[in-house]
Amino acid sequence: MNSRPLSFTAPRPFQISVDQQILDDLSDRLKQTRWPDRIEHTGWSYGTDDVVLRDLVAYWSDGFDWRKQEQALNELPHYMTTIDGIEIHFIHLRGKSPSAKPLLMLHGWPSSFVQMAEIAPLLADPAAYGGQADQDFDVIIPSLPGYGFSGLPSESGMDIAYMADIFSTLMTKVLGYERYIGRGSDMGQGVLMHLAHKYPEQLIGLHFSGTNLLVAEVPDDITPAEAEFIANSAAWMKSEWAYALLQATKPQTVAVSLNDSPAGLASWVLEKFHAWTDRPDDFVNRYGRDRLLTNLTVYWVTQTIASSIRLYAECTRSNSFHLDVKVPTCMLMAGSDMFLMPREWAARSTNIARWVQLDCGGHFLEWEEPALVAEDLRAAYFQ
Numbered sequence: 298m299n300s301r302p303l304s305f306t307a308p309r310p311f312q313i314s315v316d317q318q319i320l321d322d323l324s325d326r327l328k329q330t331r332w333p334d335r336i337e338h339t340g341w342s343y344g345t346d347d348v349v350l351r352d353l354v355a356y357w358s359d360g361f362d363w364r365k366q367e368q369a370l371n372e373l374p375h376y377m378t379t380i381d382g383i384e385i386h387f388i389h390l391r392g393k394s395p396s397a398k399p400l401l402m403l404h405g406w407p408s409s410f411v412q413m414a415e416i417a418p419l420l421a422d423p424a425a426y427g428g429q430a431d432q433d434f435d436v437i438i439p440s441l442p443g444y445g446f447s448g449l450p451s452e453s454g455m456d457i458a459y460m461a462d463i464f465s466t467l468m469t470k471v472l473g474y475e476r477y478i479g480r481g482s483d484m485g486q487g488v489l490m491h492l493a494h495k496y497p498e499q500l501i502g503l504h505f506s507g508t509n510l511l512v513a514e515v516p517d518d519i520t521p522a523e524a525e526f527i528a529n530s531a532a533w534m535k536s537e538w539a540y541a542l543l544q545a546t547k548p549q550t551v552a553v554s555l556n557d558s559p560a561g562l563a564s565w566v567l568e569k570f571h572a573w574t575d576r577p578d579d580f581v582n583r584y585g586r587d588r589l590l591t592n593l594t595v596y597w598v599t600q601t602i603a604s605s606i607r608l609y610a611e612c613t614r615s616n617s618f619h620l621d622v623k624v625p626t627c628m629l630m631a632g633s634d635m636f637l638m639p640r641e642w643a644a645r646s647t648n649i650a651r652w653v654q655l656d657c658g659g660h661f662l663e664w665e666e667p668a669l670v671a672e673d674l675r676a677a678y679f680q
Contacts, residue, residue, distance in 0.1 A: 303381040303466045311375040311386060313367050313446065315598045320363055323559055323597055327358035330560040341571060345564040349581065353567065354560050357590050366591045370414060377446075378471050380463050384448035386440040387467065388414065390421045392433030397421070398501070398678060399474040400434040401464060405483020406605055407566040408661055409445045411592045413438040416667040420674065428671075432679040434478075439467065441484065443604030445595050450604060456611040457484060457618075461491035469499060478678060480504040480670075482660065484608060490647075491617065493624040502650065503626040504674055506662045507634050522639035529636045537572060537635075540565070544609035552603035559597055566593060573660035575633035584664050625650035627677040629670065631658035651677050 335347045373388045388410065391397065400420060402413045417436045424430035440447040442455055442463065468474050478501045479489040486505050493500045515527060543551060555562045567589065576583040596602050612618055626647045630638070632655050640652050653673055658666045 301462075303462055303470075304379075305381075305466050305470050306379040308376040308378045308387075308389070308471055311377040311446070312371050313375065315363065315367065315594075319598050323594070324358050326559050327354050330354060330558070332560075341568075341577075345568045345571075349571075350560070350564055350567065353581070353586065353590070354563060356586060357559070357563070357593070361587065361590045361594075363591075363594055366587060366594070370411070370591075373414060373417060375446075378467065380466050380471070383442050383450065383463070384446075385442065385463065385467060386410070386446035388417065388436070388438040389472065390417045390436040390438075392421045392435050393424065394431050394433050396431060397433045397435045399468065399472075399477035400436050400674070401468055401477055401479050401481075401489070402436060402438045402663075403464070403479070403481035403485025403488050404438075404441065404444070405481070405485045405487075406444075406608065407569055407592075407596075408483070408664075409592050409595045410438050410440045411445075411588070411595060412661055412663050415588075416663045416671055419667060419671040423671070423675065426668075426671075428675065429679075432675045434674070435474075437468065437472065437477075439464065441488070441605075441608070443608060444601050445599060449601065450607075454611065454615070456608070456615045457487040458491045458495075458615065460488045461495055464488060465492055465496050465499060475499070476501050478502055478504060478674075480674065482506050482662065484612075487612070487618065487620075490620050490622050493622045494620055497624050500624045502678065503622070503624055503647075504629065504677060505626060505647075506629050506631050506658075506670075507638070507660070516645070520639070520641055523642045526636070526638055526642055533636055540569070541609060544606040545613040546610065548606045548610050549603065552606060555602045555606075556600055559593070562596060562602055563593055565602075566596070570661070573633075573635060574665060575631070575657055575659050584661070588664060619646075621646045623648050627651035627673070628653065629662070629673045630654045631660070631662050631665075632656045633659045634662075635660065 340346050373390055376387055376389055378385050404412045419426050420434040421436050423432050443450050468477050476499055481489045555565055571577050571580045574580050574583050627650055663670050
């Protein structure tokens with residue numbers, strides 16, 4: 298079942314340092330945004346709310362301090378390695394105790410490694426945040442290939458199954474861990490499911506906050522809760538799935554405009570942060586204005602929007618979304634992640650070892666409720 302061995306290099310320290318000319322160009326482009334017309338007082342009913350977006354773009358141009366965010370990110374230990382010819386960026390924050398458990402944390406789209414950065418100290422040094430000193434993790438937070446500061450794939454085929462091979466190599470060969478825990482959501486969860494499918498002996502367990510909403514085939518023995526979920530899934534796709542269909546079929550078409558206009562990039566990305574949280578009417582404060590713009594700035598300065606959305610097309614063409622996983626999996630289910638999913642549906646493709654249902658949080662739970670995620674990880678793996 299295992300794939301071919303991949304070449305790799307030893308990790309080398311890395312520091313984020315964005316050229317000032319790139320930041321100046323970003324500010325200039327934001328100030329010169331050519332705004333489209335709008336119908337007044339329509340809010341989010343046609344897509345991204347122009348009023349909210351204009352306010353964020355103005356702050357991004359004149360108030361946002363990237364250097365401050367850059368400095369904060371660089372307080373974490375960053376590294377680079379080369380695996381199978383592609384640069385892989387990752388954070389490796391070691392726990393305080395010799396018994397710290399390795400934890401691989403993978404982001405999805407349209408977030409980045411930034412999603413996991415703030416929770417890392419809570420996991421690596423729980424005693425500093427009121428927890429038990431011996432319930433710590435060695436935290437490994439990579440940027441997916443084609444995201445953030447990792448390299449851009451130069452050939453077709455970089456889907457989540459291929460990424461599973463890359464991160465297996467990172468964990469076992471580059472970093473030398475025999476076994477580890479995987480935590481992820483969105484595309485990162487998909488990578489971890491393939492990793493668990495291909496290399497089950499490497500995984501202590503998995504920790505997710507969502508399940509696969511793609512319904513390939515409806516079983517004959519569905520429960521009432523599953524029937525409601527399937528109906529909700531179909532309705533959600535009719536109103537919310539257009540972005541994914543475009544990214545899965547013609548990603549390069551929209552990539553030109555998103556890579557050229559930071560306001561356009563913000564509009565495309567922020568609409569998801571608004572829709573996928575438990576507080577859409579206050580989503581900017583829910584995540585924090587600087588957090589949202591740090592994530593956007595990472596996409597902009599690395600020019601990774603094209604490669605990031607191309608992942609949808611790669612996975613669609615290889616049909617790598619549907620997978621059964623036998624590794625024990627702990628589920629921390631957010632209260633407003635698109636829609637509620639019943640345990641019995643998740644159990645059809647996942648070996649559920651623990652199920653915790655929250656009444657808060659959404660798709661980016663490490664940002665929204667970092668303390669709850671850290672607490673549940675410790676409860677799941679330190680019993």
